[in-house]
Amino acid sequence: MVFGQAASTQTRALEPISLTIPPGEFVSLIGPSGCGKSTLLRIVGDLIQPTAGVVEVNAKSAHEARLDHDYGMVFQAPVLFDWRTVEANVALPLEVLGVSRSERQARVRAMLDLVDLGGFLQHYPHQLSGGMQQRVAIARALALAPALLLMDEPFGALDEMTRERLNAEVLRIWAQTATTIVFVTHSIPEAVFLSSRVVVMSARPGRVTNVVEIDLPQPRNEQTRESDRYFELVTEVRESLRGRGGQVSSARLRADGAVG
Amino acid sequence: MPPLFVFLAVILVWELATSGTGRRVIPPPSAIMLAGLDNFEVLGRSTQATFFEAIGGLFIGSLAGLLVAFASARWLIARDVLLPIGIAASAIPIIAVAPILNNWFGVLNPLSKMMMAALLVFFPVMINVTRGLVDVQPASLELMRSYAASERVVLQKVRVPNMLPFFFTALKVGTTLAFIGALVGEYFGGTSQVLGRIVLQSMSSGRFDLAWAGILIGSVAAIAAYLVVSLIERVAIPWHHALRSDG
Numbered sequence: 001m002v003f004g005q006a007a008s009t010q011t012r013a014l015e016p017i018s019l020t021i022p023p024g025e026f027v028s029l030i031g032p033s034g035c036g037k038s039t040l041l042r043i044v045g046d047l048i049q050p051t052a053g054v055v056e057v058n059a060k061s062a063h064e065a066r067l068d069h070d071y072g073m074v075f076q077a078p079v080l081f082d083w084r085t086v087e088a089n090v091a092l093p094l095e096v097l098g099v100s101r102s103e104r105q106a107r108v109r110a111m112l113d114l115v116d117l118g119g120f121l122q123h124y125p126h127q128l129s130g131g132m133q134q135r136v137a138i139a140r141a142l143a144l145a146p147a148l149l150l151m152d153e154p155f156g157a158l159d160e161m162t163r164e165r166l167n168a169e170v171l172r173i174w175a176q177t178a179t180t181i182v183f184v185t186h187s188i189p190e191a192v193f194l195s196s197r198v199v200v201m202s203a204r205p206g207r208v209t210n211v212v213e214i215d216l217p218q219p220r221n222e223q224t225r226e227s228d229r230y231f232e233l234v235t236e237v238r239e240s241l242r243g244r245g246g247q248v249s250s251a252r253l254r255a256d257g258a259v260g
Numbered sequence: 261m262p263p264l265f266v267f268l269a270v271i272l273v274w275e276l277a278t279s280g281t282g283r284r285v286i287p288p289p290s291a292i293m294l295a296g297l298d299n300f301e302v303l304g305r306s307t308q309a310t311f312f313e314a315i316g317g318l319f320i321g322s323l324a325g326l327l328v329a330f331a332s333a334r335w336l337i338a339r340d341v342l343l344p345i346g347i348a349a350s351a352i353p354i355i356a357v358a359p360i361l362n363n364w365f366g367v368l369n370p371l372s373k374m375m376m377a378a379l380l381v382f383f384p385v386m387i388n389v390t391r392g393l394v395d396v397q398p399a400s401l402e403l404m405r406s407y408a409a410s411e412r413v414v415l416q417k418v419r420v421p422n423m424l425p426f427f428f429t430a431l432k433v434g435t436t437l438a439f440i441g442a443l444v445g446e447y448f449g450g451t452s453q454v455l456g457r458i459v460l461q462s463m464s465s466g467r468f469d470l471a472w473a474g475i476l477i478g479s480v481a482a483i484a485a486y487l488v489v490s491l492i493e494r495v496a497i498p499w500h501h502a503l504r505s506d507g
Contacts, residue, residue, distance in 0.1 A: 047405060096408075096409045
């Protein structure tokens with residue numbers, strides 16, 4: 001994929017990539033800065049157009065999927081609106097879609113209960129900690145019950161302990177909602193802990209260098225983080241990042257979301 | 261409490277420093293107060309008239325500012341045309357414009373003073389509202405794009421709420437400017453029952469106590485208007501005020 005830039009220098013941001021994600025999977029994209037993982041995520045979410053290539057979600061184009069609200073997105077910053085309460089923030093996508101007030105209220109409450117913030121409906125974002133704000137962002141991303149949840153380093157700005165706690169939360173939510181998740185991260189432990197597959201990328205140009213299958217049992221918890229297999233997998237991912245893994249390439253990217 | 265004590269102390273020192281010296285440019289507070297009470301009716305009516313001109317100008321100026329701001333946020337062409345004109349207009353010294361406006365709208369017509377005030381209010385409102393509408397966090401726009409939201413929805417749900425704190429800041433600044441505009445307009449001519457003319461005529465006839473009474477009452481009126489706007493702000497954007505006071 002080639003991007004044209006305003007200064008009319010062209011930078012090849014991403015090599016051709018082929019990736020298929022079955023419904024209900026949890027896939028992490030990991031790689032150094034500049035490897036294009038966030039770009040790839042945004043291409044999947046139809047927030048950036050690739051210069052070439054095909055993205056299919058739920059057997060539709062990425063563009064159609066976005067218009068059909070098949071995605072929920074969580075960014076590194078919570079991007080909550082200061083002027084809305086927690087409840088109103090989560091209601092935002094429902095409002096845009098024109099859902100009725102009573103349905104909205106019920107759905108918002110359900111989502112906030114899911115992320116354990118049921119008691120904070122009337123709070124304003126600035127009254128919450130960073131971790132809590134991200135949980136609100138997750139609740140909002142799930143409001144429309146999307147087939148696919150795209151998460152771009154959502155816990156990057158948080159401390160390690162909060163991050164580990166939120167990892168467990170995300171896994172719980174994933175199990176409860178059966179959403180397909182594509183998760184971009186910088187953190188090897190996080191990628192291994194959360195995913196069924198870790199896609200390792202490298203930079204200049206961005207490309208997939210390896211895909212590591214994570215065969216750790218579910219449900220995953222603190223014990224998982226201390227198991228031998230976990231350390232083996234972390235090492236395997238680390239070594240892939242250092243360039244000792246194989247090369248994966250061809251021309252199409254497909255990410256299939258869960259049905260319904 | 262401390263500001264109140266400082267204020268009272270200043271009044272006391274002022275009184276002691278100036279009493280018993282006969283009529284002066286800065287009369288004792290007691291003389292000012294007496295002059296105020298003696299001329300209560302005239303001062304009351306004049307304050308009302310000036311207040312009316314200032315608020316009228318505030319209204320006209322902010323309405324115009326809002327309209328131009330929304331136009332320039334929506335259409336880039338509007339912004340490129342109107343912004344330079346607005347900047348140029350705001351650069352004209354008000355002292356020069358006042359006689360022109362008096363001539364144009366009629367010296368005795370309160371509208372001429374209102375337009376004076378409106379001219380001063382227009383620019384801060386326009387520039388602040390434009391900024392509030394345009395300077396939205398890119399991440400918020402990306403979020404709305406992920407919802408496939410139309411421009412109208414983005415305006416309604418993101419840009420307008422973002423703009424409100426900027427608008428109220430400009431409105432508060434505008435309140436003070438509106439009074440200045442009205443008074444300056446009055447200095448250059450107007451009916452006799454407006455604060456600007458009372459102050460001017462008192463000074464030219466040596467009645468500084470009355471002039472000061474007029475000035476002080478004018479200040480109180482301006483402060484009162486400012487407080488009312490602050491109150492409206494607190495009601496309209498309660499979340500913003502909370503942000504500021506939580507530190």
